[in-house]
Amino acid sequence: MKTPLPDYLVHVIDxxxxxxxxxxADYIPELANANPNRxxxxxxxxxxxxxxxxxxxxxxxxxxxxxxxxxxYALQKLGIDAVLDKVGVEPSGEAFxxxxxxxxxxxxxxxxxxxxxxxHSLISIKEGLQGAEILREFMSELAGRELRFDxxxxxxxxxxxxxxxSIGYMLRTVGILESDPVDIVNDYIxxxxxxxxxxxxxxxxxxxxxxxxxxxxxxxxxxxxxxRQVLSVMMSCGMYDAAGDWLTTxxxxxxxxxxxxxxxVLPGQVSIAAFSPKLDEHGNSVRGIEILxxxxxxxxxxxMEGTSSAQTIVQSHxxxxxxxxxxxxxxxxVLKFTEAEMLLRTLQCEPVNKNTIVIDLSQISLIHDVGKxxxxxxxxxxxxxxxxxLLVDPEQRLDHARTHKDxxxxxxxxxxxxxxxxxEL
Numbered sequence: 001m002k003t004p005l006p007d008y009l010v011h012v013i014d015x016x017x018x019x020x021x022x023x024x025a026d027y028i029p030e031l032a033n034a035n036p037n038r039x040x041x042x043x044x045x046x047x048x049x050x051x052x053x054x055x056x057x058x059x060x061x062x063x064x065x066x067x068x069x070x071x072x073y074a075l076q077k078l079g080i081d082a083v084l085d086k087v088g089v090e091p092s093g094e095a096f097x098x099x100x101x102x103x104x105x106x107x108x109x110x111x112x113x114x115x116x117x118x119x120h121s122l123i124s125i126k127e128g129l130q131g132a133e134i135l136r137e138f139m140s141e142l143a144g145r146e147l148r149f150d151x152x153x154x155x156x157x158x159x160x161x162x163x164x165x166s167i168g169y170m171l172r173t174v175g176i177l178e179s180d181p182v183d184i185v186n187d188y189i190x191x192x193x194x195x196x197x198x199x200x201x202x203x204x205x206x207x208x209x210x211x212x213x214x215x216x217x218x219x220x221x222x223x224x225x226x227x228r229q230v231l232s233v234m235m236s237c238g239m240y241d242a243a244g245d246w247l248t249t250x251x252x253x254x255x256x257x258x259x260x261x262x263x264x265v266l267p268g269q270v271s272i273a274a275f276s277p278k279l280d281e282h283g284n285s286v287r288g289i290e291i292l293x294x295x296x297x298x299x300x301x302x303x304m305e306g307t308s309s310a311q312t313i314v315q316s317h318x319x320x321x322x323x324x325x326x327x328x329x330x331x332x333x334v335l336k337f338t339e340a341e342m343l344l345r346t347l348q349c350e351p352v353n354k355n356t357i358v359i360d361l362s363q364i365s366l367i368h369d370v371g372k373x374x375x376x377x378x379x380x381x382x383x384x385x386x387x388x389x390l391l392v393d394p395e396q397r398l399d400h401a402r403t404h405k406d407x408x409x410x411x412x413x414x415x416x417x418x419x420x421x422x423x424e425l
Contacts, residue, residue, distance in 0.1 A: 005043075009053045012294055013041050022278030022286035025258040030156035031277075034060070034259070040275040041291055044202035046268060048215030052199050059195040060275060061153045063257030064116070064283075066135065066191050068230050068238070069204065071110040073138050074122045075226045086122065086176060087115045089229075091237050091244075105174045111237040111255065114167045120188040121177050132190035139194060142204040144216060147194050153259075154193040158186055192257075198273040201263045205271025231267055235303070242282040250292050251302030262288035266301050313339040314346055315363065321422045326356050330415070332363040335371035335397075344378045352385045356422070360392040360415045367397045376403045383407060392418060 017039055026032035038060075042052035074083050092100070092108040102108045107115035123131035132149075140147045168181030177184055196204075207214050208231060212222035222230075234253035239246040246254065252264040252272070260277035262285050272295060276287035296302050315332040327350065333339060350357060361367075367375070379389050380403045391398070392415045402408055412418040 005051050006053060009041050009043065009051060012291060012298075013039055013054050016287050016290045016294065019287055019290060020278070022280055024277055025260075025279055025283070027160065028153065028157045028258070029160065030150075030153045031061075031259055034277045036278050038260070038275060038277055039287060040198045040273075042198035042202045042273045043295075044206040044209070044271045046206065046209050046215060046270065048203075048206055048210075050199055050202055050206075052202075054198075055275065056198050058275070059150075059197055060259045060261060060277075061150050061192060061257070062139075062194045062196045062201075062261065063192045063259045064111070065196075065201065065255045065257040065261050065263050066139070066194060067111050067116045067119070068208075068234055068255050068263075069139055069142065070116065070119050070123070070135055070191060071233065072208075072222055072226055072230045073135060074119050075229055076222055077124075078122060080225065080229055083110075083119070083122065087118050089233050089237070092241070101170070101174065101176075106176065107171070109233055109237040111233060112240065113164060114171060117164065117168055117185060117188050118171060118176050120191060121179070121184045130187050130190075132187045132194075135191050136194055139196075139204060142207050142214070142221065143196065143200040144203050144214075145200070147196060147200065149190060150193045150195050154190050157189050157193070161185060161189055164189065196261070198261070198275050201261065201273035202271045205263050205265045205273065208265045209267055209269060209271045211267070227267075231265060234265065239284060240282050242280075242284060246289075250289075250296045251304055252292065252296060253303075254292065256284040256288070258283050260285045260288065262292060264292055266303065269301065312346075313343045317346075320419055321356070326358050326419065326422055328358040328360065328415070328419070330360045330363065334366045334368070335364055335375065336368040337370045337374070340371040340374035340378075344374060347378055347382060350382065350385075350387065354386045354388070356388040356390060357382060358390045358392065358415070358418060361397050362392050362394050362415065364395075364397055372398060373404075379403050379409070380405045380407065390418060 024032050024034055038055045040054035040056045044050045087110045088102055088106045088108050090108050092112050107118050109115050110119045120131055123134055164185050168185040171177040172181040207221055208227050211224050212227045213220050231253040234255055238255040252266050254264040256262045260275050262274045264272045274288035274291040276285045278286050280286050313331050314329055316330045318328055320326050391409055391411045393411050394413045
């Protein structure tokens with residue numbers, strides 16, 4: 001069987017191909033020469049499977065879609081507090097290139113140009129490499145291939161960068177920038193000239209969707225706290241002065257670029273990228289917005305439509321072993337707060353006597369920190385009640401086999417072997 005998803009994506013771009021409104025980003029001369037009819041769409045699942053249709057091999061400059069990744073890099077290297085000292089996180093309600101600061105004299109957020117230029121200035125030169133080259137290497141790792149600069153677009157934008165230079169001088173005047181604003185602005189523009197395809201973008205976005213881990217390699221590239229910070233700012237600020245409309249209609253953390261790209265990332269589910277060069281008055285791709293709106297509506301991707309947790313975390317419960325001495329709980333799914341509360345509520349019905357409780361975690365796909373804490377607290381209380389606890393945890397989801405009270409737990413690799421062993425006792 002062939003999955004119908006590629007056919008559905010073709011249907012989506014065909015349905016959105018009729019809108020010819022908008023205009024090219026002609027304030028950058030090289031972008032004014034783009035083919036206005038280009039249209040592409042890609043989607044990556046959280047485990048790294050990429051589907052793409054349309055002009056999915058066509059490269060275009062990343063432009064402002066580089067901002068979330070630059071922000072992530074700075075947060076990862078410097079820490080959240082150090083970056084917050086320089087750049088805020090409040091929606092500006094202004095155009096992306098507005099020459100303004102917040103009341104505290106910081107840029108309002110890292111998604112507008114003043115905040116992005118400031119964030120770029122935080123990238124320390126290492127081994128003789130400028131910030132743009134460091135970021136190109138970082139984004140190449142996220143994309144899973146070597147990305148390159150578009151020198152023609154860079155040169156074109158540098159020649160007309162009067163507004164960004166004005167922002168740079170303003171930032172230098174108030175002490176936000178600590179070195180030559182011309183050098184910083186020029187290197188920031190070079191950062192924006194990195195070439196990507198929609199397939200590159202969703203591969204990069206899949207790292208954010210997967211909590212900072214590259215789903216293709218299993219390598220952790222970003223801390224989970226960094227990813228949460230980046231996606232939060234993308235949700236509230238990524239679409240500039242259209243952020244409120246985007247939140248209500250699409251409801252996916254996103255970032256746009258004036259070359260016509262839009263990247264959306266829904267944590268734990270998908271990353272989506274669309275490309276169509278004609279822009280609306282906010283600088284966002286007209287057909288890209290229509291595509292993301294349709295996908296969100298059709299696929300139920302709006303963040304505020306979050307599906308409820310599983311009705312139960314316990315897949316099955318039964319008694320077995322010699323004289324029915326084993327009380328076995330087989331768990332399935334994700335152990336977050338809601339599921340942990342359900343489990344503890346179930347376990348509290350165990351009678352207070354010295355029986356043996358077996359908890360099988362082999363079908364648990366993820367244990368959240370709060371789920372882990374609650375689970376271990378529950379185990380301590382069961383032991384306090386006189387029970388013996390045995391765990392089946394072949395994937396070592398709990399990382400170690402000790403409770404909060406430093407009790408060593410008995411961990412097995414296989415439920416069947418555990419049961420068979422205790423039948424003999």
